[in-house]
Amino acid sequence: MRDLSPTGQPSQHSLPPSRRRVLRRAGAGALLAGTGVPLLNACGGGAGAGDPRTVTLGSNGSDAVPKAAYAEIYAAFRKKSGITVDVNTKDHNTFQEQINSYLQGTPDDVFTWFAGYRMQFFAAKGLATPLDDVWAKIGNNFPDAMKRLSKGEDGTYYFVPLDTYPWAVFHRRSVFERHGYEVPATWDAFVALCKRMRKDGLVPIAFGDKDAWPALGTFDQLDFRTNGYDFHVDLMAGRASWTDARVRKVFDLWTEILPHHQDGAVGRTWQDAAQALVSGKAGMYLLGSFVGQQFTDPADLADLDFFPFPAISPEFGQETVEAPTDGFMLSRKPKNHAGAVRLLEFLGTPRAEEIYLRSDSSVVAAASTASTASYTALQKKAFDMISGARSLTQFMDRDSRPDFTSTVMQPALQTFVRDPKGVDSLLTSIERQKKTIFAS
Numbered sequence: 001m002r003d004l005s006p007t008g009q010p011s012q013h014s015l016p017p018s019r020r021r022v023l024r025r026a027g028a029g030a031l032l033a034g035t036g037v038p039l040l041n042a043c044g045g046g047a048g049a050g051d052p053r054t055v056t057l058g059s060n061g062s063d064a065v066p067k068a069a070y071a072e073i074y075a076a077f078r079k080k081s082g083i084t085v086d087v088n089t090k091d092h093n094t095f096q097e098q099i100n101s102y103l104q105g106t107p108d109d110v111f112t113w114f115a116g117y118r119m120q121f122f123a124a125k126g127l128a129t130p131l132d133d134v135w136a137k138i139g140n141n142f143p144d145a146m147k148r149l150s151k152g153e154d155g156t157y158y159f160v161p162l163d164t165y166p167w168a169v170f171h172r173r174s175v176f177e178r179h180g181y182e183v184p185a186t187w188d189a190f191v192a193l194c195k196r197m198r199k200d201g202l203v204p205i206a207f208g209d210k211d212a213w214p215a216l217g218t219f220d221q222l223d224f225r226t227n228g229y230d231f232h233v234d235l236m237a238g239r240a241s242w243t244d245a246r247v248r249k250v251f252d253l254w255t256e257i258l259p260h261h262q263d264g265a266v267g268r269t270w271q272d273a274a275q276a277l278v279s280g281k282a283g284m285y286l287l288g289s290f291v292g293q294q295f296t297d298p299a300d301l302a303d304l305d306f307f308p309f310p311a312i313s314p315e316f317g318q319e320t321v322e323a324p325t326d327g328f329m330l331s332r333k334p335k336n337h338a339g340a341v342r343l344l345e346f347l348g349t350p351r352a353e354e355i356y357l358r359s360d361s362s363v364v365a366a367a368s369t370a371s372t373a374s375y376t377a378l379q380k381k382a383f384d385m386i387s388g389a390r391s392l393t394q395f396m397d398r399d400s401r402p403d404f405t406s407t408v409m410q411p412a413l414q415t416f417v418r419d420p421k422g423v424d425s426l427l428t429s430i431e432r433q434k435k436t437i438f439a440s
Helices: 028-032 064-081 092-104 117-124 132-141 144-149 173-179 187-199 214-236 245-260 270-278 289-294 298-302 337-347 350-359 377-387 402-418 423-439
Strands: 054-059 084-089 110-114 160-164 167-172 203-206 282-288 304-307 320-322 325-330 391-393
Touching (some): 054 092, 064 084, 064 289, 064 337, 092 117, 160 337, 160 350, 167 173, 167 270, 167 289, 173 304, 187 203, 187 245, 187 282, 203 245, 203 270, 214 245, 214 282, 214 320, 214 402, 245 423, 270 282, 270 289, 289 304, 304 377, 402 423
Parallel strands (some): 054 084, 203 282, 320 391
Antiparallel strands (some): 160 325, 167 282, 167 304
């Protein structure tokens, strides 16, 4: 994989590939302690604590596919090193909700997390251990853009990337062929296709926003297609105003296609929404390529295809791709520092990535030295889309402050999805809260 970074952009936005996920609230763990939600705790004082033959690892990989893929990597590491990885897997959203309190307590030695701003946020708070020693051994496996993506604001490495993936508009090839649909490259063609699908008895756009993060991805696509990468970056960083006419334009466009989305989205998970695409009841689905995890029948998966979100402004075209990156970090006081370093060195090898991709074909490797020989047609297309992008973003929950995203944007976008009226007052409220949060 060649250097994918946009020339001259700040390091937290010099992004190559990656994955979705959501950090809800920086301090949410304390709020959830009495709500009945299982608390995220370290594997802690059991047999693995301080044992040189064991490394503890906190994981958000609770979905079946990534959980199995991670397990294969840890088994290979044990065979190579004699060190057991004691995995503490929590529900993905619970992990995100409680990550701040977890890291300030007695976390596991290593934990799964995200590149870019999300990693930098906790590194700056002193909740992670620098990994320059690890990168001295694994650095040649990654392109420069991925290296920058793995550094904190202080220029020190804190992150080992594993996989990446694009957000795009997914569809079943057979559905498009049966109805004679053509891939839309422009906004007008996209809207026309939605109307045609509705007449054909299909749900044009599958949608599930129960966990509040999928709508963030829709906003991102509409914003950087309408206003370009630079404005989107400024908006996420708190430098641009949410009452700017350019943001209102984004919501006007969203209002235009919202009736073509699956009804009842706020009460539906992304997995349930994906089933409408799997069954052929929905024509399209805007999501990350991890949607392929829901296509459990090989024949259905072979029928899955995608196209980049259509161009809205001729000035910006389809030059920006949303491509998040997942990987690992070292907690601030690991009980088995030496063993954890050995694990992270292994996780930064092409072998580890190739093992992961054997089980999860919905993503592509972060290392440029990993073999692509086993890539499916979908993975090759994803790789080409990411490597051909002029600019890459992570995802709103990774490109902005976690407290702003979780406490302001997620509920605000759910409010909009439920009822798109009152956009001006909604944007005024977002801007007011943004100023308070970013000033803190």
